Amino acid sequence: MPTDERDQDQRDPKRRARRTHLSAAGLRARGWTAGMIRRLLGEPDLRRANPYLRTAPPIRLYSVERVEAVERSEEFRAVAAAAVRRSGAVREAALRRRRAVREAALPRLRAVDRPGAVDRPRSGPEIQVRSPPPAPDDRKVARRSSQEPP
Template sequence: MAESLTSADRERGERHRAYYTLAALRARGWTPSMVRDLLGGPDAQGRSPFYGAAAPTRMYSIGRVEAAEGTEEFARALAAAARRSAVARQAAARRRQEVLDRIAAEPVEVPTLTRDDLADQAVRHRNRRDRERAWDQPDHVPRPAVVATTDPAELARWQVNYLRHRLTAYDALLDGLYGGAGRTEAAQLLRERMYDAIARAYPELAAECRRQLAER
């Protein structure tokens, strides 16, 4: 249950309603350089009535902000910021399409192993990862597995995991995309291509590839 506000909290809240914070200015279209050039220093510094321990918030008088927003200088700065934003979005869109095209065109070479070798390497990889867990989780007790006693469905999962690990070099195709929907879309396309390549190289693992892709 939220604690009730004290009179001091309410006073701080009233003060906040007389000012715009930087977050509020950003929502109105202000950029950091516009704040610096058109407003200069803050008119007050305060703390949120709900997060009193947080760092002081720079606040700008509503009257001064709205007066600045009525000037030609603000209109020019806002238009310039909009142009820069549009250019940045276009550049990001071009970069995203370039990455998607490269992912779609890149040949995916899956290691070719015999069934026995793949099973052996997959179990070795699983055991190594199991041991590594103990480094981060002291209460984890590694339990080495062997091919002969591993459930076929579990073995198929480990085999796909191992092959996907062998293909991690292709993750470099995502370089240059940082966060946002563009990287999410590119990462999904790359996963689809990886699992499709594994399924083509090892048809017996196709069902497991589909299962893992659906989970992702």
């Protein structure tokens, strides 16, 4: 098939072949998690050799009809909603931990900035903040003018 015909097939949705199977990556793009795939779909319909890396495990393919049937079920809706809630909770917990670490480090950073500060904590490792070395352009270089003899 000449290149221009292939390009036309990709642009024209009527001429494009309909996908018959989805990989696990395709399912994740649709909002599935690995646990949802195991629980709701079970074993894959096909296994094909990995086209990107020969030594990698085979790609698991699931029938589009079966996937769409499961996505219409009430069980899928409940499991997907729970996954979204868990994902949000994990994201919030990570943000809380990040803020706590940042707030715990701020007094130590301030104490290092003010060496004679009284509020320096006595326990725990000390955090030292050093300024980076000057860039080569920041150094003072004695330049000779072109009119001076060497």
